[in-house]
Amino acid sequence: xxxxxxxxxxxxxxxxxxxxxxxxxxxxxxxxxxxxxxxxxxxxxxxxxxxxxxxxxxxxxxxxxxxxxxxxxxxxxxxxxxxxxxxxxxxxxxxxxxxxxxxxxxxxxxxxxxxxxxxxxxxxxxxxxxxxxxxxxxxxxxxxxxxxxxxxxxxxxxxxxxxxxxxxxxxxxxxxxxxxxxxxxxxxxxxxxxxxxxxxxxxxxxxxxxxxxxxxxxxxxxxxxxxxxxxxxxxxxxxxxxxxxxxxxxxx
Amino acid sequence: xxxxxxxxxxxxxxxxxxxxxxxxxxxxxxxxxxxxxxxxxxxxxxxxxxxxxxxxxxxxxxxxxxxxxxxxxxxxxxxxxxxxxxxxxxxxxxxxxxxxxxxxxxxxxxxxxxxxxxxxxxxxxxxxxxxxxxxxxxxxxxxxxxxxxxxxxxxxxxxxxxxxxxxxxxxxxxxxxxxxxxxxxxxxxxxxxxxxxxxxxxxxxx
Numbered sequence: 001x002x003x004x005x006x007x008x009x010x011x012x013x014x015x016x017x018x019x020x021x022x023x024x025x026x027x028x029x030x031x032x033x034x035x036x037x038x039x040x041x042x043x044x045x046x047x048x049x050x051x052x053x054x055x056x057x058x059x060x061x062x063x064x065x066x067x068x069x070x071x072x073x074x075x076x077x078x079x080x081x082x083x084x085x086x087x088x089x090x091x092x093x094x095x096x097x098x099x100x101x102x103x104x105x106x107x108x109x110x111x112x113x114x115x116x117x118x119x120x121x122x123x124x125x126x127x128x129x130x131x132x133x134x135x136x137x138x139x140x141x142x143x144x145x146x147x148x149x150x151x152x153x154x155x156x157x158x159x160x161x162x163x164x165x166x167x168x169x170x171x172x173x174x175x176x177x178x179x180x181x182x183x184x185x186x187x188x189x190x191x192x193x194x195x196x197x198x199x200x201x202x203x204x205x206x207x208x209x210x211x212x213x214x215x216x217x218x219x220x221x222x223x224x225x226x227x228x229x230x231x232x233x234x235x236x237x238x239x240x241x242x243x244x245x246x247x248x249x250x251x252x
Numbered sequence: 253x254x255x256x257x258x259x260x261x262x263x264x265x266x267x268x269x270x271x272x273x274x275x276x277x278x279x280x281x282x283x284x285x286x287x288x289x290x291x292x293x294x295x296x297x298x299x300x301x302x303x304x305x306x307x308x309x310x311x312x313x314x315x316x317x318x319x320x321x322x323x324x325x326x327x328x329x330x331x332x333x334x335x336x337x338x339x340x341x342x343x344x345x346x347x348x349x350x351x352x353x354x355x356x357x358x359x360x361x362x363x364x365x366x367x368x369x370x371x372x373x374x375x376x377x378x379x380x381x382x383x384x385x386x387x388x389x390x391x392x393x394x395x396x397x398x399x400x401x402x403x404x405x406x407x408x409x410x411x412x413x414x415x416x417x418x419x420x421x422x423x424x425x426x427x428x429x430x431x432x433x434x435x436x437x438x439x440x441x442x443x444x445x446x447x448x449x450x451x452x453x454x455x456x457x458x
Contacts, residue, residue, distance in 0.1 A: 069367030126458055
């Protein structure tokens with residue numbers, strides 16, 4: 001897969017198996033190909049070669065519109081429809097799927113509760129009346145409204161300040177425990193990856209550097225690049241301190 | 253004032269006729285401009301020649317354009333409506349293209365990513381979000397066409413131009429005013445109404 005004017009493929013020679021019901025984080029610097037890879041899943045990007053299999057079915061054979069309605073999609077810029085209320089935004093995919101009105105209304109309230117927004121207060125508001133953090137909560141609610149089998153999140157918490165981001169991450173852990181949806185999450189933030197991931201895929205220059213459980217990557221970085229990337233993280237420092245403390249108690 | 257007071261009914265009829273010409277011209281203009289504007293917004297290679305062509309139409313004096321139209325389709329309302337539609341292209345096509353390209357890419361990405369078809373994306377997201385800019389283009393075109401439609405008085409299309417040109421021929425200034433004052437009022441009123449519509453749609457779209 002190569003973009004016009006680029007001197008290398010955005011993503012090349014990547015083979016990944018995504019674990020169902022788990023959160024897989026694609027981690028890497030901007031331009032490493034993680035978003036492109038994510039967008040091949042719902043066919044916003046069509047790979048020049050290679051396949052994306054969803055439950056053994058090649059997604060090239062699935063109608064893109066149907067595929068996307070069954071796949072949640074959250075982006076950094078949120079992209080709430082500014083001419084629609086919060087409730088109408090969340091109801092977009094259920095409406096496209098022609099759910100009955102009553103079921104949609106009930107689902108909207110349920111989702112607002114799930115993302116920590118009082119339905120009575122937020123249902124009728126417009127996106128411009130919400131803070132950045134509240135907007136992205138609605139963005140997440142909109143993405144999971146029709147109970148997608150797969151949830152794609154592209155730097156969803158990248159545009160908000162640190163405190164709001166921490167809140168959203170906690171909310172995400174809560175949602176993940178409740179839903180057990182398969183989540184593919186793109187970020188360049190090592191700490192965020194360590195907080196949310198069941199599995200991490202480290203990418204660099206269009207290729208996969210290492211993939212595995214967070215703790216395995218921390219314990220044994222496969223390449224110097226991975227080691228350098230993780231060395232800068234607070235979570236890594238904490239992990240090292242904890243390990244040092246544990247080994248010293250074992251000794252004594 | 254005696255002429256105007258004595259011909260209120262006639263002036264009213266001519267005003268309605270005038271509005272009819274402008275409405276028909278605008279309708280035909282929109283039917284042509286909408287696909288052209290969408291095309292120009294989607295593809296800049298097609299956009300550039302479309303803008304150039306509508307620009308050429310725009311700089312031809314409308315009276316000259318009308319003369320050519322009459323030469324080919326004769327007198328009456330038809331050449332006037334055609335000229336109005338041609339003249340409005342420059343304003344409308346450019347405006348429609350700008351309105352559509354100014355819709356935030358994030359909202360378009362979201363619409364696609366959530367599984368809207370191209371048609372749903374266009375009618376449920378792009379058009380509503382582009383509406384304030386579209387109305388402002390419609391306003392500019394409306395005001396311009398109200399003025400140009402007075403040329404209808406030359407070619408037997410009716411409208412307020414009848415009073416203006418008859419008045420000029422007879423050197424009877426009050427009759428000229430009986431055409432030009434309602435035309436000016438019409439332009440001022442429609443401008444104000446469409447400004448209001450633009451403002452309220454902008455508040456809704458945010």
